[in-house]
Each structure stands twice: as structure tokens, then as C-alpha cells.
Amino acid sequence: MAWHVFMKELKDALRDRKTIVLSILLPILFNIGLLFFMEKVFMNDEVEQVKVAVDSASDKQVTNWLEDIEELEIVSSEDPLKMVENGDAVVAISTDSDFMKQLEKGEMPEVIIQADPTSTKGGNASDLIANTLTMKKQEFIQQRLVEHQIDPSEIEPFQISLKSVSEGDDMSLYMVSIFAQLIIVLAVLMGGLPAANDLFAGEKERKTMEALLMTPVHRLHIILGKWLTISALSMISGIFSVITFIVGVNLFTENLAEALQLDKNIGFFTVSLLVGIIFFALLISSLEMVLSLLANTMKEAQNYISPVTTLAMVPYFILIGTSANELSATYFMIPFLNIYALIKQLIYGIYDATSILLVVGSSTIFIVISFLIAYVMFSKSKWVLGKG
Known part of the structure; x- marks a missing residue:
């Protein structure tokens, strides 16, 4: 039944x-x-560019470094922070106009990165910029070590490699x-x-x-x-x-x-x-x-x-x-x-x-x-x- x-x-x-x-x-x-x-x-492989406002008074070399990043669209501005606040850009970058000269003198110039902490795009772009600048910083460190006849391996005792446990x-x-x-x-x-x-x-x-x-x-x-x-x-x-x-x-x-x-x-x-x-x-x-x-x-x-x-x-x-x-x-x-x-x-x-x-x-x-x-x-x- x-x-x-x-x-x-x-x-x-x-x-x-x-x-x-x-x-x-x-x-x-x-x-x-x-x-x-x-x-x-x-899963989209296409690169979506985000706008980054760079102070027009900043050193041109810093701007050139950022322009090499495929994911960023660099826009020169007299007030980059204002562009971020208005929603016209996701990150504001500013640095001294004599950034490279300060580096050559052994000084420590500053690159200021500003973004809205609630913005995912702004956070990702800031991390990308910070990683790029860190790599450039490492290049200058290596160069200074060579100039002072110091083997770079002396300050780098080991390397770190992150790998996945699976393939694909x-x-x-x-x-x-x-x-x-x-x-x-x-x-x-x-x-x-x-x-x-x-x-x-x-x-x-x-x-x-x-x-x-x-x-x-x-x-x-x-x-x-x-x-x-x-x-x-x-x-x-x-x-x-x-x-x-x-x-x-x-x-x-x-x-x-x-x-x-x-x-x-x-x-x-x-x-x-x-x-x-x-x-x-x-x-x-x-x-x-x-x-x-x-x-x-x-x-x-x-x-x-x-x-x-x-x-x-x-x-x-x-x-x-x-x-x-x-x-x-x-x-x-x-x-x-x-x-x-x-x-x-x-x-x-x-x-x-x-x-x-x-x-x-x-x-x-x-x-x-x-x-x-x-x-x-x-x-x-x-x-x-x-x-x-």
C-alpha cells in the first residue's frame, strides 16, 4: 500500500x-x-586596470616604475588624494620630486601610498604597488652592498620558496x-x-x-x-x-x-x-x-x-x-x-x-x-x- x-x-x-x-x-x-x-x-584571465593617481610633483622615475605594472592605469594629478576621495582613482601616490637624488646620497626618501581601507580594489592595488616598490628597494640594497664590496649572500642566509602540494x-x-x-x-x-x-x-x-x-x-x-x-x-x-x-x-x-x-x-x-x-x-x-x-x-x-x-x-x-x-x-x-x-x-x-x-x-x-x-x-x- x-x-x-x-x-x-x-x-x-x-x-x-x-x-x-x-x-x-x-x-x-x-x-x-x-x-x-x-x-x-x-576565472577571467583578462587584466582589469585600476586608476592610480600620482602626484604630478613626484619623481618621474617612481612614476615609470608604476607604469610598468600592467594592472595599473597611472594618472598624473596635482591633488591625488582628492581624486581618491571623489572616486576618480583607487590609490593616491606621492613622493619627493628629488626622490632619486636622495637615494644616491644615501638618504631615505618616502613613498606615500593612500587608499580607502574599505575598498577591495584599493587594497589590492596598494599591495601590488608596495610589492613592486619592495622589489625595487631590494635592487638598491643589492647595488649598495656591491658598491661597499659586501657579498649580498652575507645578509641573506637562506631562501624561502612557497609551493603548492598539488599540481594544476x-x-x-x-x-x-x-x-x-x-x-x-x-x-x-x-x-x-x-x-x-x-x-x-x-x-x-x-x-x-x-x-x-x-x-x-x-x-x-x-x-x-x-x-x-x-x-x-x-x-x-x-x-x-x-x-x-x-x-x-x-x-x-x-x-x-x-x-x-x-x-x-x-x-x-x-x-x-x-x-x-x-x-x-x-x-x-x-x-x-x-x-x-x-x-x-x-x-x-x-x-x-x-x-x-x-x-x-x-x-x-x-x-x-x-x-x-x-x-x-x-x-x-x-x-x-x-x-x-x-x-x-x-x-x-x-x-x-x-x-x-x-x-x-x-x-x-x-x-x-x-x-x-x-x-x-x-x-x-x-x-x-x-x-x-
Whole structure:
């Protein structure tokens, strides 16, 4: 009987245009739009120039150094600080007109860099200018050491080299991991939400739940069928998100596709991700049932579920600064956190069967607990029929 209830509710849900739009079409359009946004904005190799105002009285040599920086557009001004305050430039540079003469005399001239601390462009441009001037300063130090017949290695006992632990475009892969988690988890969360609100709170509000309970179908079969319906819609939304993500990355992007390299392990990647989606959908659907049973109206159900959706994003921010190699077994045993951890691990090409089993095992435990809570509530008229 549970299967018949499931098929009936699923057909009714799929006949509703809102379900198709919210659970399937909207995630697809969102994913494609997000991929284009990532490729064009975050992975854009084009250099965007920012305006830097240099005091017209400054030494020309300093201006020449800054003009060699590709990212900067140098503008001469009698009052560079005024240009920054008016928004006509992001950084103001000023120095003495006899800057080079002071250097030759062994004096210590000053270069003043001014920018709005709240401006990202201003901060980045200031760092770029400071790094360039530091390199020039090192050149003068080396020159003075040679002039005084001092070996430069005497004051530089060792060198520092920063290298990545992996090969390839780390930043592109990092961006993929961040957005993949967001895309897939939100799709699963939102996929079954309309159905969860409608199948319990909606039926209580429409007074159709009483007629359903008067049928000879056992309540366990009814709630099982409704739960499978919500889960199926969440899974469909999640699966479509994975498909559009994989297809979108490989067909519509270059940097992201090169970083992801799905063609090497697409089979294991897809199967593992689908396993995670299925169990996450079953868990979130049982929780949505509990919250929908608590509500008496659709609006009330939305008010209950919305904070939970927000809380589901907390693990995303917890893991945003954690590398895939730092993920321990604990991450895969905590609900919600485990799906984020699994996606990040798969994106970075780490295929660990133990992690998948931990996700499945821990999710199963919490699925059983949350479903039993929902079933106990569904067995009581107080929750299943609502007020009155």
C-alpha cells in the first residue's frame, strides 16, 4: 500500500507546474547561471586596470616604475588624494620630486601610498604597488652592498620558496569545490520542500487529511508513501543538479573543466555523489516531514522550515577553509556536515570508500530516528489533524 500512496502523491506533485519549476527547472537554470558567473568573473584571465593617481610633483622615475605594472592605469594629478576621495582613482601616490637624488646620497626618501581601507580594489592595488616598490628597494640594497664590496649572500642566509602540494590550477579547483557544495546541497534541500509543505501542513489546512485517514490504509503506509514522495523529488532535484553541473563544467567552461578533470574518474565520482545525495535526501525529507507536521498551515510550515534551511548552510561555512586532506572520519559522521565533506573530497579527486560508508551509516541512523519521530507524530491526531 505504501507504494500506491507513493505513486499517487508523486503523480499529483509532478502534475503541479510549481513542483516542476521549483524542483527541477529552477535548479538547472541556477546551476548553469552560476557556472557561467564563475567562469566569466572568477576565472577571467583578462587584466582589469585600476586608476592610480600620482602626484604630478613626484619623481618621474617612481612614476615609470608604476607604469610598468600592467594592472595599473597611472594618472598624473596635482591633488591625488582628492581624486581618491571623489572616486576618480583607487590609490593616491606621492613622493619627493628629488626622490632619486636622495637615494644616491644615501638618504631615505618616502613613498606615500593612500587608499580607502574599505575598498577591495584599493587594497589590492596598494599591495601590488608596495610589492613592486619592495622589489625595487631590494635592487638598491643589492647595488649598495656591491658598491661597499659586501657579498649580498652575507645578509641573506637562506631562501624561502612557497609551493603548492598539488599540481594544476588550485584556485580553479577551490572555486569548483565551493560552488559544487552550494549547488548540490541547496538543490536537494529545495527539491522536496514544496511537497513537504503541501503533503502535511497543506492537507491539514485544506481539511483533506481527515478523509485520507478514514481510508483502510494503515498510517504507516501513508506516511511512508508521503516520505518517499518528498525524498524522490529531493533526489530528482539533486541528480539534475549533478548532471547540469558535470555537463555545464565540461561544455561551457574551460578553466573549471581543466581543473576538475572529471573524465579520469567520472564513474566513481558520479556513483559516490549519487549515494551521498540519496541518503541526504532521505534525511532532509524526514526532517521536513516533522516540521510540516508541527505546522497547521502552509505559511506556518514555511516559517518552520526556513530557519532549518539556513542552519543547513552552517557546515558549508565551517568547511570553506578546510582542505580535502584535513577531513577526518568525524566530518563524515555528522549529519549535513558529511554531505559537504563528501562533495569536497570527491571534487579534489579523493575517492575513499570508508568516507562513503561513514556517510551512509551515519545518515541511516539519523534517518531512522527522524522518521520514527515523524511516524509517532503522524499517529497522534493532535499533529496529523491540526487545530480543531
